[in-house]
Amino acid sequence: MKTPILKMEHIVKEFPGVKALDGVNLELYEGKVMALMGENGAGKSTLMKILSGVYKKNSGKIYYRGIEEDIKGPKDAADKGIAIIHQELNLLKDLSIAENIFLGREPKKGFRIDFDKLYADSDKLLKKLNVATSSKELVENLSVGEQQMVEIAKALSLDAKIIIMDEPTDALTDKECKSLFKVINELKSEGKAIVYISHRLREIFEVCEYLTVLRDGKYVGSETIANIDEDKMIEMMVGRKLTDQFPRLEVKKKEAVLKVENLSNKYVEDISFEVKGGEILGISGLMGAGRTELAKTIYGHLRKNSGSIYINGKQINNKTSQDGLKNRIAYVSEDRKGEGLILDLSIKENMTISSLDRVSSIFKINKNKETKRVKEYIDRINIKTPSENQLIRNLSGGNQQKVAIAKALMTHPELLILDEPTRGVDVGAKKEIYDLINDFKSQGKAVIMISSEMPEILGLSDRILVLSQGRLTGEFDIKDASQEAILKCAVETKEAI
Known part of the structure; x- marks a missing residue:
């Protein structure tokens, strides 16, 4: 040159x-x-x-x-x-x-x-x-x-x-x-x-x-x-060869953890589906299809106008994100800086902010218990930091994302909703996040994963739903799914439905 x-x-x-x-x-x-x-x-x-x-x-x-x-x-x-x-x-x-x-x-x-x-x-x-x-x-x-x-x-x-x-x-x-x-x-x-x-x-x-x-x-x-x-x-x-980038884990499916019936609001229309324990349900679609809005409606960040949501057979009516947490739903936002993390707090404070009841006695946080749990997650998912007291804003994007996922897992949810879980994350860290998702799945819990990366959706999901303009336009068992079939459903218009 x-x-x-x-x-x-x-x-x-x-x-x-x-x-x-x-x-x-x-x-x-x-x-x-x-x-x-x-x-x-x-x-x-x-x-x-x-x-x-x-x-x-x-x-x-x-x-x-x-x-x-x-x-x-x-x-x-x-x-x-x-x-x-x-x-x-x-x-x-x-x-x-x-x-x-x-x-x-x-x-x-x-x-x-x-x-x-x-x-x-x-x-x-x-x-x-x-x-x-x-x-x-x-x-x-x-x-x-x-x-x-x-x-x-x-x-x-x-x-x-x-x-x-x-x-x-x-x-x-x-x-x-x-x-x-x-x-x-x-x-x-x-x-x-x-x-x-x-x-x-x-x-x-x-x-x-x-x-x-x-x-x-x-x-x-x-x-x-x-x-x-x-x-x-x-x-x-x-620094090493990376084999099996998408580690599919076969888990015996349990009863439905989440059941959604005829869910509608200004963003989605007449959506029905279920997610079983031990299952990863991928949600695909183009930008603006209503994927994030569907997730936020289930979690309680957005209100539904009609329809029913059940967790482990019990009907719930989440009106706030706090309701979602109480009903054992955890949501990891695609916007980790704006909605998922507090940049001026430490790793420890961010990780435990949604689950302080699990590290507290009456009116008081057990600092030793809190630090122990946080260090376990730092080691488990390989968060690169000199200390659990490091400010979140000083971490790389991938390590911030790991903290956001750890924060959700520490609430011990029955349903984990991941919205673009590996956006801005390198290939090595992606593998660590996939292993974390599979570990949660192996416990018989349910996962909804929204992703714009087709290899990720096809590589990890057990079933795939496709949304277009707020409507459900396709559902595939993974053995029947292909990029071409998913994209065909993703571009369907309301007139064609």
């Missing part, structure tokens, strides 16, 4: 109690997409936060166009032509799309904001991303996927030379992904250097020319995509 536009050498970053990066190297080239790979906690996001000015490195050197640079902060990085699309959304929901895209950089007409130009420039960026929504729309009215496209538009608006994409497709539909890949190809033709972080390995082969792999904060190596296959990529990331 030609001379790199940017080079990072021997980068070290330390936090209290942990060395997040230990001598990491990286090179970026104009017109090329580099995949930055590694398990959760490998140091990918930390390295990119150093490059984008969010963190200061402890040692090492950064060369930009051959000149050693000290990136003083996010504004300095932006001035140098470095933009980052963060994995976690960073939008002001009470402002419009346009106001978010150009926040702090609004076009002016005299001393006032030129709103005509603001909306026109924003609409151009949205059109480039194939987003039909007007830039005047408030962000609070957008889906998570649409908000992600706004984050991407923000980065494009900077006309940066280096663009960092941290899990950009995590919440996107297939159609939105295709639009993004088209934009990436345009950016490459314009000579942009792109860092692409994704746990969806098929995307790496589709959009990247080469990769750099980190493991436990250390540099493992770099390789061209043409010279590597998926097995070798995984081996570089996890």
Whole structure:
């Protein structure tokens, strides 16, 4: 390859109690997409936060166009032509799309904001991303996927030379992904250097020319995509061969734990199904099909208008999430930052917040019992942390997800509902989460798993339900299920039902 536009050498970053990066190297080239790979906690996001000015490195050197640079902060990085699309959304929901895209950089007409130009420039960026929504729309009215496209538009608006994409497709539909890949190809033709972080390995082969792999904060190596296959990529990331990625566990089915009859509200219509003990029921469908809304209605986060819900034969009427917990239902949200975890609390406090009655005596938490239970889960599901007192916000996305699942399991539920349980989680951590789900299943408990990843749905589920526009359009025993059959049901319209 030609001379790199940017080079990072021997980068070290330390936090209290942990060395997040230990001598990491990286090179970026104009017109090329580099995949930055590694398990959760490998140091990918930390390295990119150093490059984008969010963190200061402890040692090492950064060369930009051959000149050693000290990136003083996010504004300095932006001035140098470095933009980052963060994995976690960073939008002001009470402002419009346009106001978010150009926040702090609004076009002016005299001393006032030129709103005509603001909306026109924003609409151009949205059109480039194939987003039909007007830039005047408030962000609070957008889906998570649409908000992600706004984050991407923000980065494009900077006309940066280096663009960092941290899990950009995590919440996107297939159609939105295709639009993004088209934009990436345009950016490459314009000579942009792109860092692409994704746990969806098929995307790496589709959009990247080469990769750099980190493991436990250390540099493992770099390789061209043409010279590597998926097995070798995984081996570089996890340090071992990963066999049996979807470990199907055969368990003798018990009586129905959950039974739903003719459930309806503004999101779903006339839904009926059951989940037996020792069974994983996968729920598939396109974004907006009503999958999450169905889960939240069962749990009590949303109200039903009609229909009946039974747990172990007893009719329940959950009106709040607290009712769901009392009726032995645990729900792990797809939005772990917004709904699942409290970022400024510790791992221990997050894990036990829904099950304090199990670690308490009269009016008092048994701290020793609480710490013992939390440490058992940390060891059991391999949460990478120096201490159970570490703040949740300081963990990687995958380790945060493990805490969210552990929090649900510590309530000892009869029914575990998992909404996108491995979103933003690396292949090694996925396997650990799958083993955790199977362990719960082996106890004769019931699992509902909502997932947009077809291999995951087909690999773990015993049965699969398909939703489209709030209606149940398909049900498959796993031996009869295929990607083609599921997708056919997922695109059915109400007129066709």
